[in-house]
Amino acid sequence: QSALTQPPSASGSPGQSVTITCTGTSSDFGGYNYVSWYQHHPGKAPKLIIYEVTKRPSGVPDRFSGSKSGNTASLTVSGLQAEDEADYYCSSYAGGTNPFGTGTKVTVL
Amino acid sequence: EVQLVESGGGLVQRGGSLRLSCESSGFTFNIYWMSWVRQAPGKGLEWVANIKQDGSDKYYVDSVKGRFTVSRDNGENSLYLQMNSLRAEDTAEYYCARVAHNHCINGVCYPIVDVWGQGTTVTVSS
Numbered sequence: 001q002s003a004l005t006q007p008p009s010a011s012g013s014p015g016q017s018v019t020i021t022c023t024g025t026s027s028d029f030g031g032y033n034y035v036s037w038y039q040h041h042p043g044k045a046p047k048l049i050i051y052e053v054t055k056r057p058s059g060v061p062d063r064f065s066g067s068k069s070g071n072t073a074s075l076t077v078s079g080l081q082a083e084d085e086a087d088y089y090c091s092s093y094a095g096g097t098n099p100f101g102t103g104t105k106v107t108v109l
Numbered sequence: 110e111v112q113l114v115e116s117g118g119g120l121v122q123r124g125g126s127l128r129l130s131c132e133s134s135g136f137t138f139n140i141y142w143m144s145w146v147r148q149a150p151g152k153g154l155e156w157v158a159n160i161k162q163d164g165s166d167k168y169y170v171d172s173v174k175g176r177f178t179v180s181r182d183n184g185e186n187s188l189y190l191q192m193n194s195l196r197a198e199d200t201a202e203y204y205c206a207r208v209a210h211n212h213c214i215n216g217v218c219y220p221i222v223d224v225w226g227q228g229t230t231v232t233v234s235s
Contacts, residue, residue, distance in 0.1 A: 002153065034210060036221045038154070045204065045225040046146075046154065057223065089154050092219065093212055097170060099219040100146075103153040 003096025004029070006089070011107040012080045020104045022073040022090030029094035035073045036091040037066055038100075039084075046089070050075060082108050111135040111224050113205045118229030125195050125233070131188040131205030131226055139163075139183040142208035144220050145190050147201035148228075157203070158190065159211065159218040168218045172198070195233045202228040 005023045012018040022035070037050035048057055050066035053073065063078045073092065077084050085108045090101035117129040129145070145157040158179040159168045167179050178191040188205055207224035 034212065034219070034221060038222075040154070045227050046222075047225070048209075048221070048223050051209070051221050051223075087153075091154075091221070093214065097217050098154075099156050099217075100154040 001096050002098045002100060002102050003094035004090055004092060004099075004101035006101045006104045008102070009105045009107065011109055012077075013109045014080055014082065016080050017076060017078045018080060018106060019074050019076045020088055020090075020106070022075070022092075022101050024071050024092065024094035026095035027071075029092055030071045032093045033068070034092060035066065035068055037064075037075045038089045038091065040087045040089065042087070077106070080108050084108060111207075113207065113224055113226035115203065115205045115226045115229035118203065118231045120232045120234060121195055123195060123197060123233055123235050126191070126193045127195065127231060129190040129192065129203055129205075129229055129231070131190075133186045133188070133205075133207070136207070136224075138181075138186040142211040142220065143179075143181060143188045144206040144208050144218070144222060145179060145188075146204045146206050146222070146225075147199075147231075148204070149198070149201040152201075155201075156218060156220070159208065159213065159220060160188070166213075168213050168216060170217075192231070195231075197233050197235045200231060200233045202230050204228045 205226040206222040209223035210221040
């Protein structure tokens with residue numbers, strides 16, 4: 001059972017920004033700074049795009065940024081591109097039995 | 110190139126068994142925790158199991174405890190998942206994953222996965 005809730009969908013036009021939230025109800029999440037974000041194109045391997053709340057692995061464009069305030073983490077994709085259309089999952093310790101959030105499908109209009 | 114390649118998926122009847130394999134290359138396998146993560150059709154990602162570098166510690170999601178066994182062969186740079194007593198709800202894409210940071214609390218693990226395989230499909234028919 002995931003203890004991290006994400007909106008099911010988000011969308012934006014090319015060039016715009018979209019922000020996805022990841023909310024945990026447990027105080028464990030609020031005090032934990034290992035929040036990751038994954039991008040998943042269906043049929044492909046998921047990809048780590050943010051770790052430790054704000055850090056980007058090598059090769060991930062700086063259009064992707066992460067933040068956290070209290071019990072809510074956020075992923076912002078700036079300058080949306082067609083290839084950003086994918087499912088996005090947050091992941092962290094939030095007291096649930098599944099470390100992954102519920103997932104958000106991002107659509108580029 | 111760092112790579113994980115899964116194999117062993119397929120169609121199996123309820124109650125049957127399958128053994129998934131994951132062959133790694135391009136990195137020092139024996140210094141990493143490893144995970145299995147799955148995605149059921151139309152659902153999100155779900156952590157399944159973690160195994161420590163030397164195989165001495167293993168963790169499982171409650172729904173597979175007693176039915177699935179994770180193992181590894183560091184000499185072969187490979188990870189395995191033996192799945193027994195399969196149920197319809199085990200139908201999923203199974204991903205092999207390299208763990209960059211591992212945190213397990215109360216028997217549940219919260220890995221940061223920095224390398225994923227392409228997945229192998231397991232279908233359990235009823």
